[in-house]
Structure formats: C-alpha cells, structure tokens
Amino acid sequence: MQKYTTSTAFLEALSEAGVSYIFANLGSDHPALIESLAEFEKLGKTHPSVITCPHEMVALSAAHGYAQVTGQPQAVIVHVECGTQNLGGAIHNAAKGRVPVLIFAGASPYTEENELIGSRNEYIHWVQDVFDQRGIVRGYTKYDNEIRTGTNVKQLVHRALQIAKSDPKGPVYLMGPREAMEQEVSPVEINTTLWGPVAPAGLPPAGVRDIVHDLLCAKKPLIVTSYVGRSVEAVDELVRLCDSLAIPVIESVPNFMNFPSDNPMHCGYQWNGDRHELLSNADFVLVIDSDIPWIPTTNKPDNDCVVYYIDVDPLKNQMPLWYIPAKQFFAADATIALQQLNECVHSIANLDNGFIRTRRQRVTDFHNRQRTEWQIGETPRDDVITPEYLTSCVRELVDDDTIVLSEGITNFSTICKHLRANRAGMLQSSGGGSLGWNGGAAVGIKLALPQKTVINLVGDGTYMFSVPSSVHWVANKYHTPFLTVIYNNGGWKAPKMSTLAVHPKGAAAQTNLFYTDFDPQPDMAKIAEAAGGAFARKVKEPGALLDVLQEALAVVQGGRSAVVDVQLPHHSSTLL
Incomplete structure (x- = not known):
C-alpha cells in the first residue's frame, strides 16, 4: 500500500475479527477511512464490504439484525456527534436486546493551522466539536474509547469486540479524530486468538x-x-x-x-x-x-x-x-x-x-382450550380486516425458510398468538423499546442469510419510524428483498391505550381526543415504491387479503421488496 495509516490498521482489525460488513453513513471526518477503503479495493485486499446507509437508524438496525441471527458483530460508521445522535433509538435497541456491534464515529480535528494531516479546513469542524461526544451514548454502550494513535488501534478494536461479545453482550463505541486516523504508522500485527470473549457460565x-x-x-x-x-x-x-x-x-x-x-x-x-x-x-x-x-x-x-x-x-x-x-x-x-x-x-x-x-x-387441556379461543378470533368478517385474521393469513405464507420480524406493538400479542411460531429462529423482535428497528434489521438479516425469506409485521407508526425511504433504497441497491405487512390502524394506538389505562373516565376518554391520528394518511407502500422500486399494494377487503399477500410474497422471492398496507379498523373509531 502507498501508506499504512491508522485507518489501514483499523480496517485490517475489523477483517481479522470476522466483520463482513460496514454499515456506513460517512462525513467530513472520514477522509482517511475512505482513502484506505479505496486503496484496499484498488489492490484487491480483503476488507469488510461497505453498505451505504442514508440514515444512521437504518445502519445500526441492519448491523443489529445481522448480529442477532449470526452472533457475529458487524461495524457501523457514523460521523461525529451528529451521526452519533442519529443512532438514538437504534443504540437503545442494541443495548436492551444485548446485541454485539462495533460503532465507530469520527471526531472534529483537534488542530486548525495545518499542523497535521487532517487539520480543520471546513466550517463544520468547529460547529461539530463538542466536549463529550462519547457521553452521548455512554448510557447504552458496554465500552467507549478514543483512538489517539495507530500504534495500538488493533488492540482497541479487538478489546472492544471482546467486550461486545461477552455476556451480557452489547454495543461498543470508538471515536477517532481526523489527524489520528490519518497518522502513518508501521504495519500492526496482533494474535487475534488471544482476544476471545469471556466463556459463558453455568449454575453452581x-x-x-x-x-x-x-x-x-x-x-x-x-x-x-x-x-x-x-x-x-x-x-x-x-x-x-x-x-x-x-x-x-x-x-x-x-x-x-x-x-x-x-x-x-x-x-x-x-x-x-x-x-x-x-x-x-x-x-x-x-x-x-x-x-x-x-x-x-x-x-x-x-x-x-x-x-x-x-x-x-x-x-x-x-x-x-x-x-x-x-x-x-x-x-x-x-x-x-x-x-x-x-x-x-x-x-x-x-x-x-x-x-x-x-x-x-x-x-x-389448558393449552387446547386456549388455542380454541384463539382460533375463534381468526374468523374473517365480511366488511373489515381484523389483526387476528390478518395474522392468520400471514401464517399461510410462512415455511421453514421464513424469518418473521415482529414490531407490531399494540398487535404484538396478537401476532404471537396467531402466527403459531414453532421453530427456533422463526420469530425475531428488537428486544428494545425504540420503534423502527424492523426495516434495517430485515436488510441485515438478508445479508446474513440470503436464502431466507424475511417478512416484517409492523404497525403504521412503526413503519414510519423505520425511515422507509432509506430502508428501501438500501434494500434495492444491495439486493436484500423482504416483505413488509403494515397493520394500519390509522395512528398511534399505544398512547391511547396508555391514557385510558390511567384515566379510564378522563377528558380524553369523554371527548375521544388523543392526538394520535395519522389523518390524512400517507400512502405508506408508495414510499417504498418511490425510494426502492418496491411492489406496493393497499388492501381493505378481507376477501382480497390472502391473494395480495401471496402475490407480494412471489414478488419478494423473485428478488424485489414488497409492502402491503393492510387497512384495519381505525384506532380512534371506538373507545377501548
């Protein structure tokens, strides 16, 4: 290579650790990494594949999904404190879901008169300089540190991943300013067999x-x-x-x-x-x-x-x-x-x-009685699609090569009951409480297990939180098709239920004002079509539902994502 820098050693360390993908949202703090990646590509040198993600929520959710089904942490690269903050809900999910992932963020240059390569040369370098960038995520990471030199960057990467993969697993965070990442150093070698995770423990x-x-x-x-x-x-x-x-x-x-x-x-x-x-x-x-x-x-x-x-x-x-x-x-x-x-x-x-x-x-006997009661709820009605009937139709699409991602929230229990999951690995959720995991996670899971069919079951609010424009652009570019089924009840039903649980006879209940409607409703499936060429359909009639779902599944299995927007009874039409 023309130059061996901290960034060179950093990328080598990721490869040594088994990282296959970097889910990247790059900024002005990453010239050294971009240069090293380009040189690796030019020379045919092994390095993690870069997945460009136009939103950080999607990037980290994709890494989350990949690690969740393989156990192997991937890398996410974001820019300075702005990109770190945009990880927000996704890093919460990785922490609460105990999913190993390595996050690297750049940092504003620490010199301003060209004393070192990478010194400040853009307006944004002053604006994005903050006192405690690592503190933004410290409540959600198992480990955080700053790369100050390339001479020990591999040790930092392998230590971070060792911690990420040791129980309880979770995200780790490294940051490095431009000057440190540009530093030219001697090639770094490390015995990676000495950096394994802590062995799991049993009962006394x-x-x-x-x-x-x-x-x-x-x-x-x-x-x-x-x-x-x-x-x-x-x-x-x-x-x-x-x-x-x-x-x-x-x-x-x-x-x-x-x-x-x-x-x-x-x-x-x-x-x-x-x-x-x-x-x-x-x-x-x-x-x-x-x-x-x-x-x-x-x-x-x-x-x-x-x-x-x-x-x-x-x-x-x-x-x-x-x-x-x-x-x-x-x-x-x-x-x-x-x-x-x-x-x-x-x-x-x-x-x-x-x-x-x-x-x-x-x-x-208890099990059988319970299943009989659940079965009754799946009976279709002439005029409306119920969540129970919808889930029973989705069940018809599922085989041994299907992974279902559930982020239904108020329909979470309904999905569990009526999907009838009976195979390990068949059903996955984020493990956290920040909505929008499903889209990026589907991309990550398809990259990890391309032979699998991935189906997302989501609420309309959850779908919008997933940044579908970014998700479906990524899915289209990197050939990771999946099916999304939206349980669309016209708004955020969960805050309504929470309010009624605390104030069952309060003013909100009397007036039916909960400020959670999505009216006028966007054409949600068309967002995916516009951003990533996805198959897009809206369904209102029970009699048409299964046919549309089967058509969408065939499209996905043919290599193109699909979104089916299923219209359920509006959550504000009646009090619960």
Whole structure:
C-alpha cells in the first residue's frame, strides 16, 4: 500500500475479527477511512464490504439484525456527534436486546493551522466539536474509547469486540479524530486468538440441586421466558425439561420464538395488562432469560410462590428501577443452565410419574382450550380486516425458510398468538423499546442469510419510524428483498391505550381526543415504491387479503421488496 495509516490498521482489525460488513453513513471526518477503503479495493485486499446507509437508524438496525441471527458483530460508521445522535433509538435497541456491534464515529480535528494531516479546513469542524461526544451514548454502550494513535488501534478494536461479545453482550463505541486516523504508522500485527470473549457460565452445583429439589416438590410449577430463543440449543433443552416434568411455559413479551407454540406445554403469552391464571396460581416459578417476567400492578405470583431467576444479567445494572422477589438469582448462560438441570432431573430414579402424567393432562387441556379461543378470533368478517385474521393469513405464507420480524406493538400479542411460531429462529423482535428497528434489521438479516425469506409485521407508526425511504433504497441497491405487512390502524394506538389505562373516565376518554391520528394518511407502500422500486399494494377487503399477500410474497422471492398496507379498523373509531 502507498501508506499504512491508522485507518489501514483499523480496517485490517475489523477483517481479522470476522466483520463482513460496514454499515456506513460517512462525513467530513472520514477522509482517511475512505482513502484506505479505496486503496484496499484498488489492490484487491480483503476488507469488510461497505453498505451505504442514508440514515444512521437504518445502519445500526441492519448491523443489529445481522448480529442477532449470526452472533457475529458487524461495524457501523457514523460521523461525529451528529451521526452519533442519529443512532438514538437504534443504540437503545442494541443495548436492551444485548446485541454485539462495533460503532465507530469520527471526531472534529483537534488542530486548525495545518499542523497535521487532517487539520480543520471546513466550517463544520468547529460547529461539530463538542466536549463529550462519547457521553452521548455512554448510557447504552458496554465500552467507549478514543483512538489517539495507530500504534495500538488493533488492540482497541479487538478489546472492544471482546467486550461486545461477552455476556451480557452489547454495543461498543470508538471515536477517532481526523489527524489520528490519518497518522502513518508501521504495519500492526496482533494474535487475534488471544482476544476471545469471556466463556459463558453455568449454575453452581448447589444451585442446580436447589432448583431441582423445589421444582420436584412443586404442584403447580411454571417457567417464564422472553429470550431463551436466542440459542437454538437452549430452546431444545427447555423443551426437554418441560416435556420430562410436564411444566407449562409462558412467554412474556417474547423477543424470539422461545418454545414451540404447538407444544402442549406452551400456555400462552403475556403483554401489558394481561392476567395469566397459571402465573397467579403457581407455587414455583423459574424465570430464565426474561427482563420483565410480569407486570406487578396487574399480575404476579403469590407471595408464597418460590421464584428462581436465571439470566446473564440477573441484576439489570442498566435499569435504575428493577426488582422481583426471588429465592436465588444466578448469572448463567441459559443453554448451560438448562443442560445442567436436565442432567440432574434425569439422574433421579424415583420420579413420581403418576403425578407428572396428571399434571401433563391438566396443562394439555389448558393449552387446547386456549388455542380454541384463539382460533375463534381468526374468523374473517365480511366488511373489515381484523389483526387476528390478518395474522392468520400471514401464517399461510410462512415455511421453514421464513424469518418473521415482529414490531407490531399494540398487535404484538396478537401476532404471537396467531402466527403459531414453532421453530427456533422463526420469530425475531428488537428486544428494545425504540420503534423502527424492523426495516434495517430485515436488510441485515438478508445479508446474513440470503436464502431466507424475511417478512416484517409492523404497525403504521412503526413503519414510519423505520425511515422507509432509506430502508428501501438500501434494500434495492444491495439486493436484500423482504416483505413488509403494515397493520394500519390509522395512528398511534399505544398512547391511547396508555391514557385510558390511567384515566379510564378522563377528558380524553369523554371527548375521544388523543392526538394520535395519522389523518390524512400517507400512502405508506408508495414510499417504498418511490425510494426502492418496491411492489406496493393497499388492501381493505378481507376477501382480497390472502391473494395480495401471496402475490407480494412471489414478488419478494423473485428478488424485489414488497409492502402491503393492510387497512384495519381505525384506532380512534371506538373507545377501548
């Protein structure tokens, strides 16, 4: 190479760490990186592929999606504090979803009279200079640092990724001013085998014995989970445990498919305000991989219930207010912990099989009654499309090579119930609370798993938060087609529900004024068509819905994205 700079070493480090893609939104602080990338390309030197993203939310969501389905962190490059701030909701999602990703931001030059290469030469370099750029994201990152020299940049990159990939996983942030990234240095070599993540931990032997003892003594045990499904092996172990002892499972605001919906031990889902009788009546609850296993104001176990809590982050250090009463808390990997519990259970020779058979029948009956009730809701009406019917139609499109991304919010529970997810990896959500993850995530997942069909199920508000103009430009440019189905109820239903929950007879309820309508409604599907040539349709009649969805799926499988805007009853038409 003509010059070996800090930027050269930085890009080499990304490649050494297995980073395949850089999701980039470049600025005036990145000349050194742009030059190094161009020279790598000119010389045919291996480097991560650059995916240009016209919005930072899309860039980080794409990296999030890629890492979520592969476990391999990717890189996001943004410019100074403005680009860092535009990451906003996406970095929240990566933090709360425990997804590893490396974010690099440039920084304003620290010289202004051409003392060094990269010195300030544009107006914006003064305007974008702030006192604590790293502080913008410090509440959401596991690690942040500044690159000051190229002599140890590889160590910083590999240390950052080591931290990102160690449980609890999460985003890391590096920044580097122009002068540092332009610095010419001697080629840097590093032994990457010495920078692996911390090995996952299991339960202490005494903890295994305590859990199994109390579990076998329980008459009405229950398991609650939200993200065991991050690991296919953990799902298999959970099924094995529950099938062996006839333990019912509830998924609380699931981020993944955690337990097959068609397994008779699956007993439903929890969402805001839901009351689940199995939780209320349980005498033993094992919470494994769940940040919010229940909402105490509406539903929780009895005070005499024995609770155990297993998670890679059992104290939730990033949540200022969080607590549940539990007999013991364990910091452990779900797969290892469940393997340990299964081994202990299967070493016991005198299990009460008659009692287990009786409980199995009771739980199976509950499961069957619940599914019968759900099935009734899928019956189509002559004049309107309901969320239940819509989800049942989407279910017809799903096969073993389909990944469904759910960001339905007020229809989150409906999607879980009626999609009937039964395969690990089939259902994915962001794990966070900032809407708009779905579009960029679909791009990232298609890059990671191009053989898969990706279907996004989103609300109309969520769709707009995803920056669809940017998403579909990227999807078109990089050949990552996916299907988006919009559950369009004409506005933000969630704030309305929240207001009614606190003020059921207040002024807003009396006047039906919630200030959440999207009227006049934009032609949402046409946004994707204009930006990325997507197939665009709007559907109002139940009789036409399945045909349009099937047509859209065929378009996606042919290599072109599609958006189907499904008109549901307007959220403001009636009080809830």
